[in-house]
Amino acid sequence: MSTYVVVGLQYGDEGKGKITDVLSAKSDYVVRFQGGDNAGHTVYVGEEKFVLHLLPSGVLQCKGKCIIANGVVVNPKSFIKEVNQIESKNMRTDHIFISRRAHVIMPYHILLDTYREEEHGGTQIGTTKKGIGPCYEDKIARVGIRMIDLLNPEILRDKIEKNLKIKNSLFEKYYGKPTLDVEEIYNEYLEIGKQLQDRIVDTELELNEAIRDGKNVLFEGAQALMLDIDFGTYPYVTSSSPSTGGVCTGAGVPPTSLQNLIGVAKAYCTRVGNGPFPSELDNELGEKIRQIGGEFGATTGRPRRTGWLDLVSLKHACMINGINNLVITKLDVLTGIENLKIVTHYKTEDGKIIDYFTSSTEKLYNYEPIYQDLPGWSEDITKARSYDELPDNAQKYIEFIEKYLGINVYLVSVGPERSQNIIRKELF
Numbered sequence: 001m002s003t004y005v006v007v008g009l010q011y012g013d014e015g016k017g018k019i020t021d022v023l024s025a026k027s028d029y030v031v032r033f034q035g036g037d038n039a040g041h042t043v044y045v046g047e048e049k050f051v052l053h054l055l056p057s058g059v060l061q062c063k064g065k066c067i068i069a070n071g072v073v074v075n076p077k078s079f080i081k082e083v084n085q086i087e088s089k090n091m092r093t094d095h096i097f098i099s100r101r102a103h104v105i106m107p108y109h110i111l112l113d114t115y116r117e118e119e120h121g122g123t124q125i126g127t128t129k130k131g132i133g134p135c136y137e138d139k140i141a142r143v144g145i146r147m148i149d150l151l152n153p154e155i156l157r158d159k160i161e162k163n164l165k166i167k168n169s170l171f172e173k174y175y176g177k178p179t180l181d182v183e184e185i186y187n188e189y190l191e192i193g194k195q196l197q198d199r200i201v202d203t204e205l206e207l208n209e210a211i212r213d214g215k216n217v218l219f220e221g222a223q224a225l226m227l228d229i230d231f232g233t234y235p236y237v238t239s240s241s242p243s244t245g246g247v248c249t250g251a252g253v254p255p256t257s258l259q260n261l262i263g264v265a266k267a268y269c270t271r272v273g274n275g276p277f278p279s280e281l282d283n284e285l286g287e288k289i290r291q292i293g294g295e296f297g298a299t300t301g302r303p304r305r306t307g308w309l310d311l312v313s314l315k316h317a318c319m320i321n322g323i324n325n326l327v328i329t330k331l332d333v334l335t336g337i338e339n340l341k342i343v344t345h346y347k348t349e350d351g352k353i354i355d356y357f358t359s360s361t362e363k364l365y366n367y368e369p370i371y372q373d374l375p376g377w378s379e380d381i382t383k384a385r386s387y388d389e390l391p392d393n394a395q396k397y398i399e400f401i402e403k404y405l406g407i408n409v410y411l412v413s414v415g416p417e418r419s420q421n422i423i424r425k426e427l428f
Contacts, residue, residue: 002216003253004260004427005244008224009317011271013295013304014264015329015413017041017057020220022418023262024058026428028215031207032056033250034071034240035222036105036135037078038128040298044416048089051298055082056220059096064215067203070101071240071250073135074147075110076192098196099203100148101252104189106160108167108180109134115175127273128300136239138163147200150193160186204252211257216428219247219258225317233361236275244321260427262410263323265314267331267397270304272297276364279307279343293333294416308371310343311404316357318405325427326405328398329413331390332382332420340397341371344404374400382415387422 004023008014021043024030037053043060044050052059054074056066068074083093109131117129127133138144145159161182168179193200210217223242226232230241240246244261247253268289271277281289286306289295295304318326334340345355347368358364377391384390390398390412398409412422 002214002428003211003219003258004217004262005219005221005247005258006262006264007221007242007244007321009226009263009265009314009321009323010224010269010310011226011275011277012222012224013040013270013272013298014224014266015327016220016222016264017043017052018329018413018416018418019262019264019327019411020057020218021061022421023218023427024056024060024062026216027058027062027218028064029067029207029210029217030056030058030062030064031067031069031203031217031219031251032072033069033219033221034242034246035238036073036130036132037075038130038132038238039222040300041222042298042416044418046417050086052082053298054078055086055096058218058220059086059093060091062095064095066096067207067251068096068098068102069203069207069251070099071246072099072102073105073132073139073240074098074102075105075130076147076150076189076196080192080195097199097201097203098147100146100200101204102147103135103139103144104147104150105131105135106145106163106189107185108163108171109138111171111177111180112167115171115177119175133239145189147196150189151197151200153190156190156193157182157186160189207251207253208257211253219251221246225320226313228320231316231320233275233364236273236361244323260325261321261323262325262327262427263318263321263407264327264329265317266309266329267334268293268309269307270295271307272300272302272304276361277305277307278313278346278364278367278369279310280305281307285337289333293330308341308343308369309401310369311401312343312346312355313357314401315355315405318407323407325410326402326407327411327413328401328409331394331397331412332380332414334376334397335381336378337376340374340376342374342400343369344372345370372400382420384414384422387412387424390422
């Protein structure tokens with residue numbers, strides 16, 4: 001049994017795309033199991049930069065199949081656009097498939113997402129306005145359109161008519177916006193179904209058979225645990241479960257089949273959008289980290305909020321995910337900072353010192369981070385390829401994380417290129 005799960009442990013943007021790309025070279029399957037094109041996974045191949053939103057990050061190296069599983073909400077227009085971009089670079093895409101059970105993001109989902117954010121001045125959640133949340137809502141309300149419906153004209157028309165009856169009423173009477181036309185959407189998505197019909201397949205049976213046959217199956221999540229709908233900083237979260245547990249429902253595989261649970265965290269922390277961020281550096285140093293680390297959203301271009309590494313939230317994320325292999329990315333970004341800080345505890349509003357995460361998002365705003373000071377390093381580490389090549393203080397930084405979490409760091413990333421890694425043990 002050779003299964004691997006890559007998930008984020010902070011607020012997204014940890015570098016999961018790069019890690020998935022590296023591991024995909026030895027994978028028979030790369031499977032995206034949740035989220036949608038609100039993700040932004042950046043992969044560098046030499047001087048070439050690829051920003052993937054919906055396609056699995058392993059699409060560039062995987063010699064087997066790349067699967068968009070049932071837990072993903074799919075904007076088929078985004079899918080076609082990304083496939084065309086990959087093909088324009090003379091790279092193959094005939095190994096990419098979509099689960100028949102995956103739900104389809106429709107035009108009214110995107111409009112509803114946009115109107116809601118506009119109504120609240122863009123300050124409520126800070127979504128990417130990609131229609132992700134409204135699509136998941138329809139899925140749970142059992143009125144969603146699935147990829148398999150694009151292949152059945154009668155079912156597709158019926159579902160569009162029923163959905164637009166409600167959505168158009170909402171657009172017109174509540175938001176004061178134009179309504180959508182049934183025929184226009186029906187004809188467009190019927191044609192999309194014809195275009196994608198050879199890629200829309202049953203995936204769960206094949207994945208379970210592959211696992212039983214000992215194939216290397218790599219599961220890739222989007223976003224991260226601190227944005228999890230249940231265990232993140234609710235309501236400033238995504239609409240799915242980007243956890244290792246989300247693999248089971250998002251790809252149709254049992255928990256007993258999951259083996260190597262790989263959690264990815266930056267050597268510092270960032271967050272896009274609204275919500276509490278205890279270790280935030282809203283100052284000159286925070287801006288310096290943002291510029292050096294290129295901390296701007298791959299999907300939206302929004303500047304990311306930056307802060308020190310928070311081990312309290314990281315411990316929470318590792319616990320929920322059951323992480324047994326840790327990845328620390330962007331260690332090189334901290335080079336040149338003389339005094340580093342890591343959050344080890346919180347001081348609550350009533351003065352209590354705790355080392356665990358809270359379910360109260362409101363209280364988290366008032367928690368004071370308690371830091372451990374660590375000495376920095378000035379040496380260039382971007383060319384290091386073995387752990388011993390790291391400066392002593394960089395090693396001490398990694399070892400402090402390991403000791404606090406009780407989990408070994410198996411890979412340290414020291415640059416954006418797929419070769420800029422210190423791999424301390426081979427997982428394959």
